Amino acid sequence: MIEVTNLTKRYGEKLAVDDLNFSVRPGVVTGFLGPNGAGKSTTMRMILGLDAPTSGAATVGGRRYAEHTAPLRAIGALLEARAVHPGRSARNHLLALAATHGIGRRRVDEVIDLVGLHEVAGKRAGGFSLGMGQRLGIAAALLGDPAVVLLDEPVNGLDPDGIRWIRDLLRGLAAEGRTVFVSSHLMSEMAQTAEHLIVVGRGRLIADVPLAEFTRRASRPTVRVRSPQATALRDLLAGADVTVSGGEPGLLEVTGLALAEIGDRAAAAGLTLHELSATEASLEEAFMTLTRDAVEYHGDAPAPTERSPR
Numbered sequence: 001m002i003e004v005t006n007l008t009k010r011y012g013e014k015l016a017v018d019d020l021n022f023s024v025r026p027g028v029v030t031g032f033l034g035p036n037g038a039g040k041s042t043t044m045r046m047i048l049g050l051d052a053p054t055s056g057a058a059t060v061g062g063r064r065y066a067e068h069t070a071p072l073r074a075i076g077a078l079l080e081a082r083a084v085h086p087g088r089s090a091r092n093h094l095l096a097l098a099a100t101h102g103i104g105r106r107r108v109d110e111v112i113d114l115v116g117l118h119e120v121a122g123k124r125a126g127g128f129s130l131g132m133g134q135r136l137g138i139a140a141a142l143l144g145d146p147a148v149v150l151l152d153e154p155v156n157g158l159d160p161d162g163i164r165w166i167r168d169l170l171r172g173l174a175a176e177g178r179t180v181f182v183s184s185h186l187m188s189e190m191a192q193t194a195e196h197l198i199v200v201g202r203g204r205l206i207a208d209v210p211l212a213e214f215t216r217r218a219s220r221p222t223v224r225v226r227s228p229q230a231t232a233l234r235d236l237l238a239g240a241d242v243t244v245s246g247g248e249p250g251l252l253e254v255t256g257l258a259l260a261e262i263g264d265r266a267a268a269a270g271l272t273l274h275e276l277s278a279t280e281a282s283l284e285e286a287f288m289t290l291t292r293d294a295v296e297y298h299g300d301a302p303a304p305t306e307r308s309p310r
Contacts, residue, residue, distance in 0.1 A: 001026060001179055002047060002148060006056035009042050009203075016042045018203035019056070024181045026147070029174045031194030031211070032183040035291050039203040040183050041079070044152055048077055060148050072101045072144030078151045081137035086126025090117050090136050093125055097140055111139040116165070130157025138166070148179040155189055167193045187284035201291045215286040223259050225252045225266075226275035233271050237262060250274075 002024035009017040017039040024030045034040045045051040047058040049065035057064065060075045068074040084093050094108045112121045115135040120128070125136060134157050141149060151170075155163050170193055174180045184190050190197075197214050199207040207214055227233050230250050237244050242256035254262060259278045266273050 001062075002058070002060055002150070002181055003062075004043065004047070004056070004058045007043065007046060007053055007058055008055045009039070009046060009051060010054045016203055017046070017053075020200065020203070020205055022198050022205060022208050024148075024179055024198070025196070026177050026179040027174055028195040029170050029180045029182065029193055030196045030198060031190045032181060032198050032200075033187075033190065033287060034200040034206075037202075038200045038291075040200060041152060042203075043200070044077075044079060044150060044183070047150065048075070048079070050079075070101050070144065072097065072103070072146065074144075074146055075148040075150060076141035076144060076146040077149075078134075078137040078141045078154060080152075081130070081133040081156070084125040084133070084136060086124060088125055089122050090125055090128075090139075091121040093136065094139060094143060097143055101144055103143060107143065107145070111142050114142065114169075115139045131159060131162055134158055135162070138169075146178070149173055149181070151180075151182045153184055154182060155184060155186060163189060187282070187287055191283035199287070199291065206290060211283065214290070215283055217286065217290065221255070221258075222279050223254045223257065223262055224275060224277045224279060225254060225262060225273060226250055227252070227266070227271060227273050229271045232269070233266060236265055236269055236271070 004020050004022050007017055007020040008015075020039075020043060032040055032044075042051060043058075046053050047060065047065065060068070065071060065075065088096070091108065091112065094111065095105065098104070098108050112118055115138050117132065117135055117139065120132065125133065128136065134154060138151070138154060141151065154166050158166060167189065170180050170182060174195075182194070191211065194211055197207060197209060197211050198205070199214070207217070209217070225233065228250060230246065230252055234244050234246070234252060237252075237254055237257060242254065245253050247253065259276060263273065263276055
């Protein structure tokens with residue numbers, strides 16, 4: 001388990017992390033989300049003892065990272081996939097790490113096969129693509145067979161097959177009872193991988209909830225109703241705190257009424273329904289809504305360029 005207690009980090013007058021409190025439990029994939037500048041990387045670095053907190057504490061398995069006698073066996077981490085000597089082969093890089101913890105060559109070969117680098121294990125890491133570098137970084141994180149795995153943007157540079165592979169890997173690690181803590185800016189991928197979310201903005205905690213609850217918080221559920229009697233249905237459903245809109249003939253989108261209530265009213269009025277389904281905000285929509293006030297860096301869309309008439 002990872003526990004963060006009153007964690008604060010200042011860089012001069014800049015408050016990067018502001019009194020964070022959360023726990024990352026074993027057995028589930030926990031996603032770590034936040035806009036750029038939210039303090040995610042700083043928090044991860046403090047968990048790993050790479051940055052000293054101004055106040056508060058971060059522990060792994062009840063101890064600070066520096067207090068573990070064999071840290072690779074306690075927590076496997078990937079913060080920067082390119083943190084590898086470019087002249088070393090993938091296998092020699094992992095063998096060097098293994099030697100620091102008394103890990104045998106067999107385990108090195110196991111993680112090489114696990115991440116799919118068997119055919120290039122003898123090649124220099126400096127010639128690896130971004131995706132291959134990510135796989136090598138993940139192999140290093142798993143080398144000590146740790147109970148806790150912390151990965152920062154692990155899908156960067158991976159192709160669709162690689163993204164599916166890392167998704168299945170993370171779920172498998174969690175299913176084994178490990179603590180899995182992963183950050184990503186790919187909301188669509190996080191929506192398919194994470195079960196729990198920790199969301200920060202401007203260094204502060206915004207949410208610490210299951211993924212499904214996070215999306216529910218951000219939106220009023222919308223019910224899609226398709227009917228050949230859409231006009232009569234619109235009149236039937238309209239009322240205070242109920243919004244009914246139509247984007248195409250025969251289709252209505254209703255907010256403010258539960259799906260069952262809409263079905264019951266239509267049935268009582270003898271109206272035919274061809275579709276009745278509820279939709280919620282996507283993770284990306286929920287994230288944009290709930291972090292809107294916590295975005296530190298905003299970009300302005302460029303003004304359209306005027307074209308000369310032809």
